[in-house]
Amino acid sequence: MKNICLYFQIHQPLRLKRYRFFDIGADHYYYDDFQTEDIITRLVQNSYLPANETIAEMIKYSGGKFKCAFSISGVALELLEQYAPELIDSFKSLAETGCVEFLAEPYAHSLASVYDPAEFEAQVKKHSEKIQELFGKKPTALRNAELIYSDDIGELVANMGYKTMLVEGARHVLGYKSPNYVYRHSYKPDLKLLIRNYKLSDDIAFRFSNRSWSDFPLTADKYISWLAAMPAEEQLVNIWLGYEALGEYQKKESGIFDFLKALPYHAMERNLTFVTPSEAVAKNKPVDIAKAIFPISWSSEEKDLSAWTGNNLQQEALEKLYQIGERVRMSSDRTLLRDWLNLQTTDHFRYMSHKDAWGSHYENAYDAFTNYMNILADFLQRVESQFPANVDNEELNELLTTIRNQAAEIEALKKEVKTLKKKGK
């Protein structure tokens, strides 16, 4: 019996406002709330809400046979809580059906896995707590931002206790191998890897309403028949897309929701079942290792990190940002920590790409870089003002531990004094 593993991702950054260099040190608020809200509410109305309703219906009418997974970044969750609480409620009720799995990911949808492993760990932990708090279940499968994966990142994830990780079906990792199996990490056998079938995923995400596509129009019947026609040993197909594909990129009028609704019926007809990522791993044994020496991602043709780290603007911005990570984590200033997360979202670096600035609201890469660096300059000043600059990190850490433990120590000493006093009497 073949399995279909569907997963949708939601992520939206906080759009940064126009921030000039003379604002550095004078203005500590970095966000264009109007723009952020405008985009979020549009997406919720056009895509997220109707898609959620569709999925709820599908679960109901298939008697719980339809299953899928969601990966929602922490930043996006906060935005949704603020601007579209009704959507959070809708996700909560989906969670209650038990047919939906929520995945772990770095809270800020960041590149921390590549630049700052400690930060990556902290963010995954924070995200997993957030998911548990909202949906009542601790995630067991992890999806990195932009599906970034390498052996090193996999090791990091395995050490954190995750058993399942989602990976892009990049050719330079798989080679001739098919994405339609479960793989395992090249030297951490406990970590199972699920591989995205990007051809079948992009058929829905990008080509569905394209009239010049040879397979237009795509019907659920046709789509399921492709899956059913796959070789018998290939038991799993991973179809993962951005949630915006439903209703925003593929408009409601294109019939995308009807397509989705018809999927369970045709799947059952051909004896295909839906699984969540964790179930997929439980049901299918890994066939081989998947080795990735250099990081891969799900972006563009190259499937590498070049969309975020490809030019020297991006590299300078990222270096300056992650240099300060250790210091920031020592701080307990809540606004500072929140800004730290929001400044890490991958989108800001994508806007600085010369070749692929997807979704940018800037004039060009230079404009995006200038604006971001002004904000970062102010942020760095704030971090530096937290602690004296001449104390190095290690020393600072010791001092902070001393300070934090002071209360306990004083308490212990007091007790000692008391007992000694008693003895003295």
Add this chain to the structure above:
Amino acid sequence: MFGWEFPPHILGGLGTASYGLTKGMALQPDMEITFVIPKPWGDEDQSFLKIIGACNVPVVRKDNNWDYVNWRIGSQMHPDEYFWLREGIRYDFRRIGTNDLGCIDFSGRYPDNLIEEISNYEAVASVLAHRLDFDIIHSHDWLTYPAGAFAKQISGKPLVIHVHATDFDRSRGQVNPTVYDIEKRGMDTADHIITVSNLTRDTVINKYHQDPRKVTTVHNAVEPIPDVERFVKPPRKDKIVTFLGRITMQKGPEYFVEAAHRVLEKTKDVRFVMAGSGDMMAEMIDLAANRGIADRFHFPGFMRGEMVQKMLAESDVYIMPSVSEPFGISPLEAMQVGAPTIISKQSGCAEILDNAIKIDYWDIDAMADAIYSIVQRPAMYQSLHERGLEEVNNITWECAGQKVRDIYNKVLNIK
């Protein structure tokens, strides 16, 4: 082709563009160009085209012997050609003041009696149109439109006019009716109009009421600099931000001073240079002094030749905040020697440049921000430097020449 300037003796961008374009077009094997200018100096590069000086073309028949003509103009035109052209005189131009050879003494500049010179140029065009053999007439800028139009009337050959600027750009809206009249007549007569940017194209369509179908944009390009490697940027403590051009209303110098003031409020290690001269120079010196930045703001005066390239190469930023610029070749020249550039969106060259910062000329905040970003952040300088070089080296006159050729083929109905 009718032009007004040709290097090395040029007064503005028109000469540079004429040279580059003709050189690019001459690469086409079946292209033969005769270029008419009012007054050649004899040291023009004629390797790829033939130059005829209007001041050597007789418009009134005077009897002279071969040796005399040779003595007078032999260095610029063969006497046989003089006598041959003399047969092209069909009209009585004795009302025009001519010299002993029956030729008109053109200044070749922009004198006070410019309008008279333009109409005298028309007389020369008539002689040439009767005598020369050609397929198409191409007139560069309004000064030569009447000559082109007259040549078309005589020969029946199609006329293409090349709009390098309109009076709307030159006057910031205060259009001279006489100039407008000449421009409009030229455009009305032309079979096709070439503009140097879409900005100019819009002006031609909207202000001169031309049919959009007969107006095509061919962006200017830039000639490669020989041994460009000799221009290097010496290490310097202070960063240098350069404005280079006529200090006039059209170039927006006051916005540059204001932006400099903003930058200097935040950082000290930057120097600003306003090279060039013009009617607003004194005002700008006053403004810089009033803002209290005169110690960091320099006016080195007019620069020419190698000095310009050296200045640009040593700059960390080149800025052109023009209020209105039909094309604006200087940012491309700055990029050729590796200077990051900031240009106003109101410049035609902004349409083709990707690796330049584009701002509205009035947006002092954005301008200051861009300057600050480039001088403070090495990645920004490096990116604009490298990518700018690569980009500008791919903007060639050969491509522009090919586009002009396509337009010729269209008006000549060649498929």
